[in-house]
Amino acid sequence: MQAKEAAQRLGITQRMLRHYEKAGLMKVRRSENGYRIYSEADLRRAERIYDFIVTGFSTREIRTMAACLSDEGAGPCEGGIEKLSQKLVHIDRLRSDLDSRREAIVDRLATLRAALSNHLEESEPYHAALDISASEVPPRGRRPNPAGVNSNAARR
Amino acid sequence: MQAKEAAQRLGITQRMLRHYEKAGLMKVRRSENGYRIYSEADLRRAERIYDFIVTGFSTREIRTMAACLSDEGAGPCEGGIEKLSQKLVHIDRLRSDLDSRREAIVDRLATLRAALSNHLEESEPYHAALDISASEVPPRGRRPNPAGVNSNAARR
DNA sequence: CAGAACACCAACACATATGTCAGGGTTCAA
DNA sequence: TTGAACCCTGACATATGTGTTGGTGTTCTG
Numbered sequence: 001m002q003a004k005e006a007a008q009r010l011g012i013t014q015r016m017l018r019h020y021e022k023a024g025l026m027k028v029r030r031s032e033n034g035y036r037i038y039s040e041a042d043l044r045r046a047e048r049i050y051d052f053i054v055t056g057f058s059t060r061e062i063r064t065m066a067a068c069l070s071d072e073g074a075g076p077c078e079g080g081i082e083k084l085s086q087k088l089v090h091i092d093r094l095r096s097d098l099d100s101r102r103e104a105i106v107d108r109l110a111t112l113r114a115a116l117s118n119h120l121e122e123s124e125p126y127h128a129a130l131d132i133s134a135s136e137v138p139p140r141g142r143r144p145n146p147a148g149v150n151s152n153a154a155r156r
Numbered sequence: 157m158q159a160k161e162a163a164q165r166l167g168i169t170q171r172m173l174r175h176y177e178k179a180g181l182m183k184v185r186r187s188e189n190g191y192r193i194y195s196e197a198d199l200r201r202a203e204r205i206y207d208f209i210v211t212g213f214s215t216r217e218i219r220t221m222a223a224c225l226s227d228e229g230a231g232p233c234e235g236g237i238e239k240l241s242q243k244l245v246h247i248d249r250l251r252s253d254l255d256s257r258r259e260a261i262v263d264r265l266a267t268l269r270a271a272l273s274n275h276l277e278e279s280e281p282y283h284a285a286l287d288i289s290a291s292e293v294p295p296r297g298r299r300p301n302p303a304g305v306n307s308n309a310a311r312r
Numbered sequence: 313c314a315g316a317a318c319a320c321c322a323a324c325a326c327a328t329a330t331g332t333c334a335g336g337g338t339t340c341a342a
Numbered sequence: 343t344t345g346a347a348c349c350c351t352g353a354c355a356t357a358t359g360t361g362t363t364g365g366t367g368t369t370c371t372g
Contacts, residue, residue, distance in 0.1 A: 002349075035338085035348085048249075099251075105211065105243060171360065189319080190367085
């Protein structure tokens with residue numbers, strides 16, 4: 001299919017698809033006239049790229065885990081045990097990154113949901129979000145990870 | 157506590173803390189001399205802000221769900237919940253993708269290892285292959301110009 | 313007091329993701 | 343043939359997150 005349809009099916013813009021290509025994250029076949037021809041596999045790949053980006057990864061980072069983008073995980077890894085192992089390392093690191101991000105979000109969600117249902121019963125007037133009354137409220141929700149050991153910042 | 161300590165405890169820079177403040181995501185008390193004084197609550201809030209950002213939200217979006225930042229998640233946080241849920245869709249999609257891929261690779265690895273050790277009695281010499289060589293990805297933001305070459309003059 | 317160690321702020325530099333527009337082809341139907 | 347509807351590339355524009363720098367006030371300590 002060509003650009004417009006591909007973009008529509010993914011719910012993103014053609015511009016973004018072109019961007020991924022230019023960033024070296026995917027290669028798209030062209031027809032004689034130079035038009036891009038997207039395959040289903042291309043769509044799948046593009047969607048993964050998009051998911052990565054929307055989740056906070058940059059194309060630069062994504063490029064380092066290119067093998068995670070193709071449909072067959074074992075494919076690009078035929079180079080041998082060493083390469084496979086390396087891929088494994090990358091994928092595991094990615095996974096743990098995603099895990100922490102997901103965990104944080106899930107926690108946050110749970111806390112918010114609880115607070116919300118609580119709020120419905122209490123019906124207390126809400127005070128501005130920026131009102132931090134400086135009171136040292138005991139840890140309440142989202143507390144694992146006491147000292148910003150943030151898998152993403154200081155891990156260098 | 158003041159800026160330096162706060163930043164260290166969160167594992168981020170003072171610059172980022174200032175940025176969150178300027179973006180209207182938090183306000184920090186000041187002492188007479190104008191120095192910022194961070195409370196524990198401030199730290200918690202800043203950490204959440206950081207988590208959101210690292211997960212792909214912009215300060216603009218985060219401002220929209222300011223209620224999700226305070227310790228008491230009561231207020232009108234519905235929008236936040238929805239956005240977080242949306243984010244979860246992407247993350248979970250990636251996770252499941254990665255899971256299957258990882259499985260395939262592990263299998264393949266096992267197979268190759270078996271075949272290998274079957275072929276030669278000594279299955280020791282390549283352990284180094286499993287080392288994490290860490291292909292580091294440079295952080296965002298300004299980078300020192302490698303050679304004082306102004307590669308793009310008229311752009312501002 | 314001098315100097316180190318911090319703090320503050322503004323402004324500029326960069327990378328990245330996207331939007332948008334310009335100048336130009338290609339296809340196809342009326 | 344003409345026009346609509348697509349496609350392409352490239353360049354410029356904007357929003358964001360951070361790093362970096364420079365100028366300057368404040369605090370603490372020898």
